[in-house]
Amino acid sequence: MSEIPVYDPKVLTSLIGDDQQSINEYKSEFLKQCVPSLRQIAAAFNNNDKNAVKEAAHYLKTSAKAVGALRCANRLQEIEDSALAEQRAELKQHITLLQQDIRDVKKEFI
Amino acid sequence: MAGKRALASRHPQVVLIHSVDLESGAAVIVSQHMEDFRAFKEGEQAINAIKEFKPKILLLELNSVKESIAFYVSLVKEHNLLTYPHQVVLLCGNKEAGLAYAVCAKGSFYDYFVSRPIYEKFRLKSILNNLSKMLQIQEEATTLNDSYINALDTDIDELISEANSFQQNIHNSIENCRSALVNNGGHNNGDGEDVTEVLTPLISQIEDEVRKSLQAFIANLAKQKKTNKSHHQQLKKSVTAECKFIKDIPIEDTDGTTEAESDAPPSEELLKQAAEEQNEEAARLLAEQALLDNSILLGDEGAVEQAEKPKPKKILVVEDNHIYRDMIKKILSSAGYYVVEAANGMEAIKESNKLKFDLILMDLFMPELDGLNATKQFRKRMGKKDLPILALTGNKNKDLVVKWVSSGINGYIMKPSSKEKIIQAVEEAIHKKEARSS
Structure with a gap:
């Protein structure tokens, strides 16, 4: 996982161009979206609701991919896969690591 | 109404009925959002509550959609309840979203919400907001109509009494005329001149009275017509386009008159x-x-x-993630397309009823109604067989692609793709459709 870059700026540029203001707006919006999504994933995990975990992870994965938060997107895919396979221990580990991935994205964005 | 935390309301206008063994998470959301709300477990207690409170908004969250419908039918048929204007929202599990959608699409209930698991609580709030707004408008229109009908009753009474008095006046005049003729009988010299002399002023008097009475009568009728117009305008002001189905609003006819729709459905x-x-x-x-x-x-x-x-092509972008949806919208708008957004399949169906789109870009995994089921709805129920639908997906597994094609999806765009690739895929799909049409 560590070899996957935290952030690839080219992804966002290829989608919306190089207007810095728009880029910053989308980055900021993504960070805002991370907070409730992470809470939702954790709550669904605690309720043992694998479908809700999968849905919340899939939702955040879309914007993670779009803004180029690659490691985060990859982690969310792992979460989806673990939830689908009902591997609770792995799922817990991925959710914990997702928190760190989001912190890393934040550092890159700021 | 929104944003207030409330204890159990004494006269709830919004009532949720849920299964005995079901802890309703929706109840918490609604209680935080609305003042006049209470939840009841199904059974005698719930039936008594409906009888007593006569709620205008009823949320049904029983173990299955079938049970909810059966309970509603028993309320109406067996207990003879809910005989007044009200709206029902079905709360259901994720697996029954398609069934709940179909029930609502037939017009049996106002809307549905997936409450197990609760994924999009703001949608539930939005449904309740819309319902409250609609019912408030309906109530205002009814009040306006009631006051108008009361005023109309008074006016009509006045017109009737005026017509009676007019009739009496004519009757009196004719009687006077007869008396004058009788009194004049003894002085008649046989050449008829005296009779003419007597009758001429009397007839003039009657004519004059008829003219005056009719003028007053016509003036009152004109006033009545003016009041009608003013009432109609007031009603129009109080009702927005989305509420045109409210039952008791007079609708202007082509000849300018109005009709009341009473209790008939739209x-x-x-x-x-x-x-x-x-x-x-x-x-x-x-x-x-x-x-x-x-x-x-x-x-x-x-x-x-x-x-x-030529007018810009219209594209519907269906994606639950608002960040990605906004990006796609900007990309397509900058390429000259007219873009409308929808957050799930259900919204997409509503939007496509309003506008004829040239293409739909649709995420596959969404809450409420997912992309595959929405596509099936477009193809089978709505007859949009030629409408190009492209899937937005991060997965290009061959088996999945075969499944998408069998559901009616024409192609897919990987998430995320570059701006150029997205525009190219859209252009190709539209050109293909145009080539087929021509």
Whole structure:
């Protein structure tokens, strides 16, 4: 996982161009979206609701991919896969690591 | 109404009925959002609550959609309840979303919400907000109508008494005439001149009275017509386009008169009219946008040619993640397309009823109604067989692609793709459709 870059700026540029203001707006919006999504994933995990975990992870994965938060997107895919396979221990580990991935994205964005 | 935390209301207008063994998470959301709310477990207690509170909004969250429908039917048929205007929202599990959608699409209930698991609590709040607004408008219209009918009753009473008095006056005049003739009988010299002399002023008097009475009568009728018009305008002001189906609002006829729809359900004509008005509005907005896009200025040479350019193609972007949806919208708008957004399959179906789209870009995994089921709805129920639908997906597994094609999806765009690839895929799909049509 560590070899996957935290952030690839080219992804966002290829989608919306190089207007810095728009880029910053989308980055900021993504960070805002991370907070409730992470809470939702954790709550669904605690309720043992694998479908809700999968849905919340899939939702955040879309914007993670779009803004180029690659490691985060990859982690969310792992979460989806673990939830689908009902591997609770792995799922817990991925959710914990997702928190760190989001912190890393934040550092890159700021 | 929103944002207030409330204890159990004494006279709830919103009532949720849930299964005995079901802890309703929706109840918490609604209680935080609405003041006049209470939840009851199904059974005698719930039936008594409906009887006592007569709620205007009823949320049904039983173990299955079938149980909810059966309970509602028993309330209406066996207990003879809910005989007043009310709206019902079905709360269901994720697996039954398609069934709940179908029930609501048939018009049996107002809407549905997936409460197990609760994924999008703001949608539930939004449904309740819309319902409250609609019911408030309906209530205002009813109050307005009641006051108008009371005023109308008084006016009609006055007109009747005026007509009676007019009749009496004519009767008196004729009686006077007869008396005058009788009194004059003894003085008649046989040449008829005296009778004429007596009758002429009397007839003039009757004519005069008839004219005066009729003038007053006509003036009152004109006043009545004016009041009718003013009432109709007031009603129009109080009712927005989205509430045209409210049952007791007089609708203007082609000849300018009004009709009251009483308790009848919204007619096909009314719905068609509302849809046409929405289409006209959309077409107007499109034309305005085209004008702005082309920067046409008054007096510019060639402005007419520019104005006659083809209208922009209309694309519906269906994606639950608002960040990605916004990006796609910007990309397509910058390429000259007119873009409408929807957050799930259900919204997509509503939008496509309002406007005829040239293409739909749709995420596959969404809450409420997912992309595959929405596509099936478009193809089978709505008859949109030729409408290009492209999937937005991060997965290109071959088996999945085969499944998508069998559901009616024409192609897919990987998430995320570059701006150029997205535009290229959209253009290709539209050209293919045009080639097929021609």
